[in-house]
Amino acid sequence: MTRTTPARPISVEAVFPELAAHRGRTTRLHPRPGRPGMYDSHVGGPMLWPEDEPWPVCPEPHHPETEGYAPDAIRSARAAGAWPPSRPWPGAGTPGADGPVPFTGLAQFFRRDIPGLAAGPGGADLVQLFRCPRTHGPHLERRYHLRWRRAEETERAEAFLSAPPVIPLLRWEHELPEPCVLHLEEVDTYPWAEDDTLPAPLIVRIDAWDDAQEAEHGRGAPSYQGDLSIPPGWRVGGFPSWASTGPLDIGCESCTAPMRLLLTAGGDEMDADSHSWVPLEDRDPSSQGKASIRGGQSVAQPTRLRFGRDRDLHVFTCPADPVHPPQWILS
Template sequence: MTRTTPPRPVSAEALFPELAPYRGRVTRLHPRPGRPGRHDSHIGGPLLWPGDEPWPPCREPHQPETEGYAPEDIRRTRADGSHPAGRPWPSDDGPGPVPFLALAQLFRRDIPGLAPGPDGADLVQLFRCPRTHGPYLERRYHLEWRSAARTERAGRFRVDPPVAPLLRWEHELPEPCVLHPEEVDTYPWAEDDTLPAELIARIDAWEDAQRAERGPDALDYQCDLSIPPGWRVGGFPSWASTGPMAVDCASCATPMRLLLTAEGGEYDGGSHSWVPLEDRDPDRTGKESVRFGLSAATPTRLRFGRDRDLHVLTCPADLGHPPRWVLS
């Protein structure tokens, strides 16, 4: 089933004509639980991974653990709506490398706006280390770029990727999801110097007037007109938790470009206007029409930080330079 974003409650450019030069396109991925295959774009499904190629490991030191959740327990309890019981961490778990956990793979043929990788690579695979790092329990991520055509000609594919025996949290394990890509217009976050100061002041004044007139039903530029929630490719970064940040390439200091954003939730009470028409009750209107449920609100079952957005950024000057990862 396709997913269709409703028209915005009001036209951003009708309110603020100065936004027109800043308009951009973003591809909403709209993940929903399903059974994707290795030749599909997906979240949480099997990767197109040559059988003779080693799986990527995280070699950085990780934090010791005392308890975790077994992937098979997580899957079973998701199916019956219960919660898994914790298990003691294996005593023989040493400080060596840990296999990365695959989160997603995206083909350019499926995803409008997906930027190419090094040497024209058109398939990107996203990984996260299942262990935490440092005193602040940070995560490590990894991108693998490939030529889809060359990879699909591999004689055999890996069917048994390494699986961590235990995961620290339930939301470490992605739920297999098929994607329903959809392009929509988007506008930059309005804070600090992301837009001209005079325009941000006008947006702030409009939001103040909205709150004074409509109270809890007030429209909000960031939530309703600017950047949609959920997994998306391209567009502009959202900065709800950190405020806008300058993200430059560590190799050449070039300002980096947003490749994709991974988010735990597809919508919440503040972003309900972006909920697709297919996830609404046609007999109701507004927030009351939203069919809140895990399969639509948190389909991937993943979380990033404390319910933040994970921005994956690449260097436009040299696609071979290392990506950067920003939680915001």
């Protein structure tokens, strides 16, 4: 099934013609619960992983835990619309006693499905995203991992891993991704308007326009950040949103080149300020606004994952040399 972003409530370039020079494109992934296969682009599905290749693990010491959630219990609870029961953590309170921990596979994307996906090292056209299911240090930091591949070469492997290593307990229920198929759609996007992301006089005008819209139409009025610039949810390319951190200069730690946004992993596909982006296919045409949205959690939080304070993970790569390490920004 296709997914179609509704026309923006206001033509942003009609209001601010100079934004045409800053227009970009992003591919909205529109994940929805389903049964993706290892040869598909997906969130939460089986990875295309040669059987003779070691699964990635996080070797760093992990924050000690007291209780957690078993993956099977999480799946059963989701099917029943309930919350899973927690269990005591084996060896609770012993730092680093568990040793290396297998990464959780979050998503994989093929460039043949998503032409806007930047190429990886050596022209790699398949990227796989992983996260350590445990936290690190007193601030409960996360560790992520990217694996780049040449899809055609990988698909010629003699055998593939039937299932990743079992992780007995997860710290939170939202560590386990819900298998989701993708419904790809390219849309126009515009930079976040703050600090030096756009010319200063233009940002002043955008802020004034937002204030005037709210004064005339109330808090539900369209806003630049919420309705006209950057869609919420999982997407490839385009511009990062900076809701909690403010704009950051992301330079490559190897060569100092400005890094580009590879992809954004979003915890929510909509929130109170961005429900205008929900696709037409997920709406009741007889209703208006937020009340028109159908599908419940399968539309609002389809992958069940969480990222950072505002639930967005931005993955940046170096355009000068994709071999250089990526950077992970939570915003």
